Amino acid sequence: MKRYILHTPFNIYHFEATTWQHAVHKHTYFEIIFIIRGNGIHTINGNTYDYTEGDVFLLGPEDYHDFVIREPTEFCFIRFNESVYRHSSGEKDNGWQSIVKTLLSTSSQSRGTLVADKQEKQKLHNLLAVLEEENKRDQAPYFTIIRDSLLRSMLMILARNLFSQTPARTQTNDSAEAILMYIRQHIYQPDKLTIDHLADVFHYAPAYISLFFKKQTGESLKQYIVKHKIKLIEARLLYSPLTLAEIADEFGYTDESHFCKQFRKYTGQTPGSFRKRT
Template identity: 75%
Template sequence: MKRYILHTPFSIYHFETSTWTHSVHKHTYFEIIFILRGNGIHHINGNAFQYNEGDVFLLGPEDFHHFDIGDPTEFCFVRFNESIHKEYPGDKDRPWQPVIRTLLNTSSQSRGSIVADKQEKQKLHHLLHVMEAEYANDQSPYFEMIRDSLMRSMLVILARNLFSQTPARPVLKDSIEAILMYIRQHIYQPEDLSIEHLASTFNYAPAYISLFFKKQTGEPLKQYIIRHKIKLIEARLLYSQLTLTEIADEFGYTDESHLCKQFRKYTGSSPTTFRKRA
């Protein structure tokens, strides 16, 4: 399956089409998909959802999707890496920080369009209109501040709507989706991602949870956790000024040396070389 890569922390892709030309694909980034006009079917992770004008979808890096277009459709994709959700001094005490963090770690693929209320859709589309106007002048010294403020507002509105919904199809505690969600939510706490802890959390035998995970995803459980962590570390190296020691501490490594050894094993280069080359 093809995986699309975003080489910048943020981009907006606005277009209109009557034929979807992209194959089923995943991303290395998050994207908010606005349906500005048209209708059809949005296929997400094997589920099919009717889409109409005004709908808004949120997809994460592990979601795969494509569209069957009915009437000609005008799309706007707001694409962003996790680095866009950065903390400024004093942000740790802001109530919106945990809300956005939870939103980005919560699977929304079983719900289709996140927003149902007409007024909520209008608020998001108004924010998008301002965002696009500012994006046309993205070299302005004020652009990042305005962009981050608008993104924060969009994400909090999406969170408000998502968390107030009753899921169309509840995530079962022992489903692969629940395990993947748990891994994303606890990627910074390695002690919570041991085979024994995961088996206890999801009421499986340690040997069986590994077999179950590989059968459902095609990838060993330990390898998936490490690869997911490495992808997040790559984003830190590309889009932050954190030192290797700070990154190692953030992701629960015993020291910088352990981080470098594992990073080289999975990417073929050291973190320092990766950062310089990028």
């Protein structure tokens, strides 16, 4: 898989596209992706999300992704490496760097856009507009200080939104879509995907939530969870260097043997043979 390299600590890439020209790829840097206008599909580490105007995504060096553009889309990519936030303007930490470090080390790829609230999205897009204007004057006095302060503000808003996402938010919505979203968000936490736990989160009887889900989606709750997990695992096998043991651990399998047995049951192949076919 191709890995894109950033040769400077920071840059902004603003462009419009009707088709996505890049193959699935990784980076050596972090990326904040703004959707200025347009819509389509964003696939991150095997997870697929619809994107639309105002959405904001955060990717790290080991995340791999691509887009399918439905309507002409205007993108803005902010790219930066660790040196930008670790040594920002020589200021004291005062706690913000530890928050940003936690943000950048927390897996957010299973959540899609990190910001749902319209006002929060608007704040981020306003900061982006200022940052782009300042970036045109990168030789002006205090540019680095202003740039780092704006980027810091963006990251703190993203952290606030990411860390405030809790299971309680789904309890007010009893639709199948809310259940599907909850499953996608917790696919790496098997203990949160048991029938009893899901029933408790969505205020259903355990027997009823299974019937409700199957009626709405056409397949059983357990089957959907396993199939979604297998699709993500297939992407790991194709695009990541992780060992089978590491993948098994990531997805909460008790051991590699159990992982291989379930993968073969649903795909007809062992994980090793699936990986070798490419």
